[in-house]
Amino acid sequence: MIPILFAMPGNEAFTLHLDRAISCEVGQMEMRRFPDGETYVRLQSQVHGRDVIFVCTLDHPDEKAMALYLAARTARELGARRVGLIAPYLAYMRQDARFKEGEGITSAHFAAFLSDFLDWLVTVDPHLHRHHKLNEIYSIPTKVVHAAAAIGDWIAEHVENPVIIGPDAESEQWASRVAKAVRCPYVVLEKTRKGDHEVEVSALDAAHWKGGTPVLVDDITSTAQTMIAAVAKLKEAGLPAPVCISVHPVFAGSAYQDLLDAGVAKVVSCNTITHPTNSVDVAEAIAIAAVELMSILPINT
Incomplete structure (x- = not known):
């Protein structure tokens, strides 16, 4: 079956650009906030046995990360064979060293967080400085698109x-x-x-x-x-x-x-x-990178 592409809130327009370059289905998803601030996620399109791709650029990451986590975990719970992320902007890359006593290397922490619930990641020009490659901190396959x-x-x-x-x-x-x-x-x-x-x-x-x-x-x-x-x-x-x-x-x-x-x-x-x-526009280059990465991955990563 062809992959299914889900746009996280605010990523709908970019997802449509990707849809033109990837042979896939654009999935339907309901996502909203409960009055107490918790996130409700419902994947309305069937994902069982399919490659699922979430599109979520990660500016303002603290507002987006939990919703992305819940959506990806839900897809896996419902039987997705692989769950990937297209993140045109990848956050938490600049704190790549301990500059002051007591700080954490948050680029590595965020990488561990995403690697825990995703099978692969495609992004554009991450801020690599002291880390020279994403695989130094990400334990999942990644691909970088250069703009x-x-x-x-x-x-x-x-x-x-x-x-x-x-x-x-x-x-x-x-x-x-x-x-x-x-x-x-x-x-x-x-x-x-x-x-x-x-x-x-x-x-x-x-x-x-x-x-x-x-x-x-x-x-x-x-x-x-x-x-x-x-x-x-x-x-x-x-x-x-x-x-x-x-x-x-x-x-x-x-x-x-x-x-x-x-x-x-x-x-x-x-x-x-x-x-x-x-x-x-970098959507076409991202789409090509995602297709290339998926083509070389095993079904169960």
């Missing part, structure tokens, strides 16, 4: 003479991939973080970049403070207003408006998290 090619296609079509700029050292892996896809130069700035809402970015020597259009590329834009600090340095260097591209547009609180107010030319993002800036 660089799709971002490169968008830049090639919409930006004249682009110069890719990574706002900090951690962004180099994304900036370099995008620059390679576009076949244009790139540079990476240095960042000093002074708190969750305060960062400082190194000065930029713009002598070699005159005449180019700066394109800031990063994987996650949360508070946008890193991007905003980089925008300020570009202005100081006499470069034009940049295009800002984020793989995962988290945009916590007023971050999106703050970035616009900083004086950018345009803000663009991939559709890993629904946001008005979504201009780069």
Whole structure:
């Protein structure tokens, strides 16, 4: 039987994009909150003996994780042969070390949590820094989709003479991939973080970049403070207003408006998290990755 795809609340539009690329059925599910805040789950489509795929991007993960857990456990209880997750954005990846005494390495804890009730996982550009591969912390098969090619296609079509700029050292892996896809130069700035809402970015020597259009590329834009600090340095260097591209547009609180107010030319993002800036579609690449991963898995993982 063909796989059945369930959209967790808020993921319906992205699931329809996937449905066009995967030969599958889109399942029906009822999910709601009881008055006391507990989650009610009912899978209205038959899952017995079938591959079940849940689609759930994991921004605001604490609000979504329990519902996902209950839905996946319900599918397994009802006889699903395998239960997988397509999570365009994978949360809890940045705390990949114990930076202060008493902290936990929550990226590993969250990985253990998901690995306990899922058979496989597909995601887009997880924030891998001290962990180099997902299988260092996930005990289930995983597949990572890189957005660089799709971002490169968008830049090639919409930006004249682009110069890719990574706002900090951690962004180099994304900036370099995008620059390679576009076949244009790139540079990476240095960042000093002074708190969750305060960062400082190194000065930029713009002598070699005159005449180019700066394109800031990063994987996650949360508070946008890193991007905003980089925008300020570009202005100081006499470069034009940049295009800002984020793989995962988290945009916590007023971050999106703050970035616009900083004086950018345009803000663009991939559709890993629904946001008005979504201009780069990664659904087809995710669908291909999911099909490839399912094809090599045993029935009982």
